[in-house]
Amino acid sequence: MTANILDGKALAEEIRGEVAMGVAEMQQKHGITPGLAAVLVGDDPASAIYVRNKRRACDEVGMVSNTILLPSDSTNEQVLAQVQALNNDPRFHGILVQLPLPVQVDERLIMESLDPSKDVDGLHPFNVGKLVQGRADFVPGTPAGIQQILLRSGHDPAGANVVVCGRSDIVGKPMAILLMQRADGANATVTICHTRTKNMADITRQADILVSAIGSPNVITADMVKEGAVVIDVGINRVDDDSRKSGYRLVGDVDFAAVSEKASAITPVPGGVGPMTIAMLLVNTLTATRLSIHGSGS
Ligand code: GUN
Numbered sequence: 001m002t003a004n005i006l007d008g009k010a011l012a013e014e015i016r017g018e019v020a021m022g023v024a025e026m027q028q029k030h031g032i033t034p035g036l037a038a039v040l041v042g043d044d045p046a047s048a049i050y051v052r053n054k055r056r057a058c059d060e061v062g063m064v065s066n067t068i069l070l071p072s073d074s075t076n077e078q079v080l081a082q083v084q085a086l087n088n089d090p091r092f093h094g095i096l097v098q099l100p101l102p103v104q105v106d107e108r109l110i111m112e113s114l115d116p117s118k119d120v121d122g123l124h125p126f127n128v129g130k131l132v133q134g135r136a137d138f139v140p141g142t143p144a145g146i147q148q149i150l151l152r153s154g155h156d157p158a159g160a161n162v163v164v165c166g167r168s169d170i171v172g173k174p175m176a177i178l179l180m181q182r183a184d185g186a187n188a189t190v191t192i193c194h195t196r197t198k199n200m201a202d203i204t205r206q207a208d209i210l211v212s213a214i215g216s217p218n219v220i221t222a223d224m225v226k227e228g229a230v231v232i233d234v235g236i237n238r239v240d241d242d243s244r245k246s247g248y249r250l251v252g253d254v255d256f257a258a259v260s261e262k263a264s265a266i267t268p269v270p271g272g273v274g275p276m277t278i279a280m281l282l283v284n285t286l287t288a289t290r291l292s293i294h295g296s297g298s
Contacts, residue, residue: 001228003263006153008145012275015148019282020061026289027062034289035064036120036281037092039082042072042102046238051098057278063285064091072102079105080113087115093292094120094285099170117291120284123169131174134181137291138284143175145276146211146232147185153265155209155230157188163204165220165253166213167194171234175211200224212253222258231259231266234273 026032036058040051051067058065068082079101086095095118101107111119116126122138130136139147150157157179164179166172172192179188188209193200204210204224212220213234225231235253252269260266267273 001262001264003231003260003266004153005260006149006230006232006265006267006272008149008267008272008274008276011149011152012145012279014152015276015279016057016061016282019279019286022286023062026286030293032289032293033062033064034094034285035066035092036094036096036285037086037089038065038067039070039079039086039095039097040067041070041074041079041098041105044100046236047098047100054096054278054281057282058285061282063282066092074102074105076104076106076109079110083110083113087113087118092118093289094118094281096121096281118288120281120288121170122174122284128169128174132177134183137287139178139280140170140174141277141280141284142171142213142234142273143178144280144283145273146175146234147178148280149232149267149273149276150209150230151185155265157186157209160188160208161206162188162190162209162211163193163207164190164211164213165193165200165204166211166215166234167192168213171213175213214253216253217251218253218255220254220259222255222262225259225262227262228264229262231263232273233267233269236269236274 023034038051055065055067086092097110111123114124116124119127120138122140127138162179164172164176176190176192179186180190193203201224205226207229209230211232215235217237217239233252233254237251238248239251241249250270
């Protein structure tokens with residue numbers, strides 16, 4: 001079997017088009033332009049690229065955007081003060097604090113300082129709790145994007161065995177919670193694998209839908225995948241490549257060449273999950289703007 005390539009770039013463009021219409025309508029009906037502020041602490045090059053791409057996407061759909069750069073030696077107090085200022089700034093309906101933060105900054109403390117109604121990454125404990133209860137306003141961008149890839153490509157997870165590899169707060173956990181909900185676009189039987197899982201390949205081979213959010217190149221090999229499975233690769237890993245000007249190229253967690261001979265559908269890296277994460281951030285920013293007007297996202 002040769003897998004269909006699930007084109008996240010094209011699906012993200014479709015979603016950005018829908019968001020752009022929502023932004024235009026918001027301006028017409030209410031005279032309000034949705035705004036997103038990004039806080040970037042330090043000079044991690046990958047984070048700088050992600051934040052730049054998020055900002056460009058905002059501009060493209062007609063949102064107001066701003067990036068606040070803080071030095072890599074920032075203290076908790078300095079980051080908290082910045083978040084507080086944005087919580088109180090009516091130009092910005094959404095705030096994202098790019099992760100990871102430098103080691104001296106307490107990520108949980110910062111997440112808890114966000115106004116939950118502006119937390120468009122869905123990482124404040126209040127929003128995590130709402131997600132667990134199946135009444136989220138903001139689903140974190142990567143899991144939300146993966147759910148959209150599945151639905152828009154005709155792979156409804158209802159009744160499917162979904163195996164998620166990785167248990168991070170930002171991808172693995174919310175992915176599992178989202179797909180196990182009693183809700184349209186969910187209703188899956190979900191298993192999570194992690195670093196202490198025994199015989200991971202035995203478990204991944206049960207997956208109708210396999211989501212890998214491990215963060216190491218080529219860890220998902222063809223022998224770990226069931227014939228005909230749908231494979232979603234969240235990994236964005238840099239590997240050395242002397243033939244590139246940059247000296248590196250991006251690869252996922254999945255051995256793409258071998259697995260795409262076995263899967264029925266697979267996301268590429270780049271051009272799979274990454275663009276969808278950004279598109280869903282825009283969806284969440286539009287939702288936050290609607291919430292600020294109506295007290296309801298719909
Ligand atoms: N770092 C990697 N992915 C993300 C994301 O979706 N949001 C934030 N804030 N930081 C990230």
